[in-house]
Amino acid sequence: DADVTQTPRNRITKTGKRIMLECSQTKGHDRMYWYRQDPGLGLRLIYYSFDVKDINKGEISDGYSVSRQAQAKFSLSLESAIPNQTALYFCATSDPSGRRTDTQYFGPGTRLTVL
Amino acid sequence: EDKVVQSPLSLVVHEGDTVTLNCSYEVTNFRSLLWYKQEKKAPTFLFMLTSSGIEKKSGRLSSILDKKELFSILNITATQTGDSAVYLCAVCPSGTYKYIFGTGTRLKVLA
Numbered sequence: 395d396a397d398v399t400q401t402p403r404n405r406i407t408k409t410g411k412r413i414m415l416e417c418s419q420t421k422g423h424d425r426m427y428w429y430r431q432d433p434g435l436g437l438r439l440i441y442y443s444f445d446v447k448d449i450n451k452g453e454i455s456d457g458y459s460v461s462r463q464a465q466a467k468f469s470l471s472l473e474s475a476i477p478n479q480t481a482l483y484f485c486a487t488s489d490p491s492g493r494r495t496d497t498q499y500f501g502p503g504t505r506l507t508v509l
Numbered sequence: 510e511d512k513v514v515q516s517p518l519s520l521v522v523h524e525g526d527t528v529t530l531n532c533s534y535e536v537t538n539f540r541s542l543l544w545y546k547q548e549k550k551a552p553t554f555l556f557m558l559t560s561s562g563i564e565k566k567s568g569r570l571s572s573i574l575d576k577k578e579l580f581s582i583l584n585i586t587a588t589q590t591g592d593s594a595v596y597l598c599a600v601c602p603s604g605t606y607k608y609i610f611g612t613g614t615r616l617k618v619l620a
Contacts, residue, residue, distance in 0.1 A: 435612060436613055437597065437599075437610040438610070439608065439609075442606075450607075453607075484551060484552075495541075496540065496543060496557055496601040497557055498543070498554070498599075500551035500553075501551060502550055502551050503550060503551055
């Protein structure tokens, strides 16, 4: 089974709808991240969390919110989706105590289309 | 402003060629630099570099970091069609751990 899972894998929605993307991990890592990827722009950090009580904004947090329900779960919400939020979204984890302390492990991605 | 710049943006080579991908960075409080390979799905880890001048190797891939000149290179020798992917470079600063990614280099290896 995959260590980092994301649901849904694909989603098409309409402008103004509320959308939640979910991420679960079985790696036991404390740190979790949400990124979006757009063609030509690489990966950009939306939010990150170092534990259940720690939530931090990334470089492009406007229009997004997150919830860290448990160590293993980190959800990303779009309160009112707009077309320029169409992108590929990745969840990632990292373990500061591990041998590869800064390595991030990515989920399979969610392709979101906002019409 | 912290930034990571990769070059070239894209590259087309033939099987058997050797390629060098570049990553330069300007980051406050550098901690580590990471290389990932992204095919049609999630990025997968290749190397983590923290010290200057120490080459990391894995088969035909190798990477080295120059902390004085603020860059890293990823070399791929004897390229194969399976090396076709986007190669991402990311820098992890100490303190915030807000990873900064470059835009990637898209490599296509022709048979």
